[in-house]
Amino acid sequence: MATVAVIARYLGQAPIELTTLECPVRLSDADSGRARIELQQYLQGSKAANLLRMIPPDGHMVQG
Structure with missing residues (x-):
């Protein structure tokens, strides 16, 4: 489980962010x-x- 945020970020605009708590994820290299x-x-x-x-x-935060 992780906290996951989906974000729209553009120059000159306020970011739009929606966060989901306790989201099942799989993280790998x-x-x-x-x-x-x-x-x-x-x-x-x-x-x-x-x-x-x-x-x-x-x-440990991962974003991109």
């Missing part, structure tokens, strides 16, 4: 310096979202 995040459910959020932030229970 994709390559050097890259992570793969698999979500077990569809997340609602802005259609213009361009950023995903995931914080697992250990507090």
Whole structure:
């Protein structure tokens, strides 16, 4: 379980963020310096979202 935020962030505009608490995820290494995040459910959020932030229970944030 993790906290996952779907965010639309554009220059000159206030960010639009929708956070889902206790979201089932699978985090794995994709390559050097890259992570793969698999979500077990569809997340609602802005259609213009361009950023995903995931914080697992250990507090290590992954975003991109």
